[in-house]
Amino acid sequence: MTAPHTDVEQVEAANTAFYEALERGDFEEVASAWLTPADLGVDEEYHDPADAGVVSCVHPGWPALTGRGEVLRSYALIMANTDYIQFFLTDVHVSVTGDTAVVTCTENILSGGPAPAEGEELGPLVGQLVVATNVYRRTPSGWKLWSHHASPVLAEEDDDEDDDTPTPP
Template sequence: MTSTDIELVEKANTAFYEAMERGDFELLSALWLNDEISCVHPGWPVLSGRGEVLRSYALIMANTEYIQFFLTDVKVSVAGDTALVTCTENILSGGPAEAAGELGPLVGQLVVATNVFRRTSDGWKIWSHHGSPVLTETEDEEDEDSPS
């Protein structure tokens, strides 16, 4: 493993999120392996195969007017031709508003993600993406848990 490998994986990981932000389905598709791939979006079942996975992104892009990812806690490790990226996706998104031409309310969400990449002759490609929501306690829940 070289620092160049880590940099290339970081670049591929960043390209994945930037493609989502821009709604660039063609680029997003090119970032995935052509082999058997898998994806878990928060709250969704496991999606397997290129058709199912890419269809899910097409649906998300078609129904999301605005999305921005702020990645934190990014960690990259490379072992041979496989790389693992873990990160926290701090997501800001909004869908279409009821009034034409306006953006709906923006919603923030925290998701922890694991992205697995495989080295190919065309560079690092996504093999699997798994996102899980981060559940946070509200102040009311914290008060209920504390002893009286």
């Protein structure tokens, strides 16, 4: 097996583990999936890890978050306010160049919001289609997330033959 093929498999495994940790609500595992300043050789004794800006994240509809502290707080908030979430990843493509890897995928997400009041049932699950780009860096302990950017996919319009909108040539 060639090294590039092995790298692709390792990145795919790291990406899958990240989404599975989110599904389980395992904050510690989600946190361990992200780069730390030490992973990049930043001396945390002299640099505040929260301000080092080594990681970034954009959730659909959110502003860009920079720094490990902001990114991990966002995941803590999402997990605290979501009872159920499941990701069905499709269109997964992995590209590895040196110590950097890019994963693009479509996140087909099923989720249920905050916990219902006592005695109430969980409301209906909501489906969402999101495209994501996850950037990984190779570290001595494996591939770690460097950046996550996700954007919602707008619903496709039905092709209506009676539509008066001109079709581009």
